[in-house]
Amino acid sequence: MNIFPEPNPLVKCPKCGQTVDIHELLDGTVDYWDAADVIIVKTPCCGSRQELRVATGELLSGRVYAAGGPKFRTATAYNVPIKVRHSRDGLDVEFDDDSKLHIGQE
Numbered sequence: 635m636n637i638f639p640e641p642n643p644l645v646k647c648p649k650c651g652q653t654v655d656i657h658e659l660l661d662g663t664v665d666y667w668d669a670a671d672v673i674i675v676k677t678p679c680c681g682s683r684q685e686l687r688v689a690t691g692e693l694l695s696g697r698v699y700a701a702g703g704p705k706f707r708t709a710t711a712y713n714v715p716i717k718v719r720h721s722r723d724g725l726d727v728e729f730d731d732d733s734k735l736h737i738g739q740e
């Protein structure tokens with residue numbers, strides 16, 4: 635399900651339903667689980683813990699589950715204006731205003 639057909643920086647919080655900007659959302663990253671390629675964020679709207687996977691042009695909201703290794707089940711897919719590159723120690727995210735965010739393990 636993609637609720638926004640065009641690239642849009644707004645993502646809906648799965649917990650409280652508020653829309654939040656993807657930059658603000660990813661600024662709340664508390665952990666990156668590289669084995670599952672999943673980002674754990676604390677949402678700016680209600681402080682809930684969410685599991686996300688990001689790729690260029692895409693943000694997936696969902697949940698990690700174990701099936702012979704960590705797998706990710708997508709609940710909602712968003713078409714977002716970001717570029718994502720995997721680096722040695724995490725992810726480099728570039729937003730459409732050219733600002734950058736590094737997500738990695740401490």
Ligand SMILES: [Zn+2]
Nearest residue numbers: 647650679680
């Ligand atoms: Zn929320």
